[in-house]
Amino acid sequence: MDRGTRTPATARARGIARSLAVAFGGLPHSVGTVDSPPPHVAGDITRLWLRNSRSQESVVDTASTEIVTMTTHGERLRDVWLAIESIGRGTVKPHRLVLWLDRPLPRVPWRLRRLQHRGLEVRFTPPGLGVHTKYWPLLSSESLDRPLVMSDDDIVYPETWLEELRGAYQSSPRCVIAHRAHVIGMSSESEFTPYASWRPCESDAPNYAHFATSVSGQLLPPALQKAIRDDGQGFLRSAPTADDVWLHYEAVKHGFPTRQVLDRQQHWWFIPGSQQTGLNTVNVAGGENDRQIAATHSPETRRRIWAEVAAIS
Structure with missing residues (x-):
């Protein structure tokens, strides 16, 4: 369809985009970009906006099991509440929900x-950890x-996001659990194929050749966390902008295969305007992951x- 063609659906989407821009105080947003949601997701964002404005309901459950953590920086600090609010409205709430920042505000x-x-816990840690701020402190x-x-x-995480991670972990407690994973490609025992060529994971079986991505959430068992801690900050030298790379290496090293929750990848909608900044272009298109x-x-x-890889090829 020609970019200038208007249909009832695009007109509605643009109207919602304009309404959201007003509601969020001028949040950058344009229809047709990777971070412009369809009408049903825009409606969910509006509900989260109203929830944040009015609700007194806790976003954590002290009787729950998991700790959920994230970090943010720069302009994303303005809108990170949306990701947090979407987690806090879940069918399962975390025991703790922690936002790490690398400088006091x-x-x-x-x-x-x-x-x-x-x-929500907002905690500060000295700068220098980059993307690893989300877990290392x-x-x-x-x-x-x-x-x-x-x-x-x-x-914007769906309501069953944490519940599904928990369910997969309960049945596979010696695994890294992720909603989204790739299948690693290798041309020999020592050489990886380019990251951009790795195919989507289409299995929920544990495998060392499955590579989890944190964008859709990944769960680390306590024993793996302790191993990562004991191995120290080698990530600053070898994987300074690629936390998923370091965590996968640590998982394979210490005998924790990765299991995808379903037999297909799950990736949810971006917060409007969030993709104006980020490491994805540098890490993937720029070859930094490789x-x-x-x-x-x-x-x-x-x-x-x-x-x-040889077994599943």
Whole structure:
């Protein structure tokens, strides 16, 4: 369809986009971009906006099991509340919900303050960890006796997001659990194929050749968390902008295969305007993932992955 052609559906979408821009105080948003939601998702965002403005319901459940963590930076700080609110309205709530920031703020934005009153923890850590801020401060400073779920700051998560992660973990407790994974490609026991060529995972079976992505959420068992902590901050040298690469390496090294929740990838809608910044272009199109994968994996982890790749090829 020609970009200038108007249909009732596009007219409705543009009307919702304009309404959202007003509601969110000028949130960047344009129909037809990767972060412009369809009408039903725009409606969900409006409901989350109203929930954040009015609700007194807690976003955590102290009787629950999982700790959910994320980080944000720069302009995304303005709208990260949407990702947090979407997690907090879930059919299963986390035991704790932690937002890590790498510098103190003169004043926490008011929508985050409302979430703090409902159980969100906003915590500060010294800068320098980059994307690893979402998990390392917690792993390095606290007792690790609960599943840790990492989330991204630019996704509107569905209500059953955490419930489904929990269910898969309960049936596969020695696995990394993810809603979205790729199948690693290798041309030999020592050489990975380009990350951009890896195919989507179409299996819910545990496998070392499955590579989890945190964008849709991934769960780390406590024993793996302890192993990652004990291995220290090698990620700053080999995978400074690719937390998924480092976490997959650690999982393979310590004997934790990755299991996708379903036999297909799940990826939900981006928060409007969130994709104006981010590492995806640099890491994938710019080849940084490939460089960091090559710099991170050892001969031992390569052999373990290669055995699985050969078995499923």
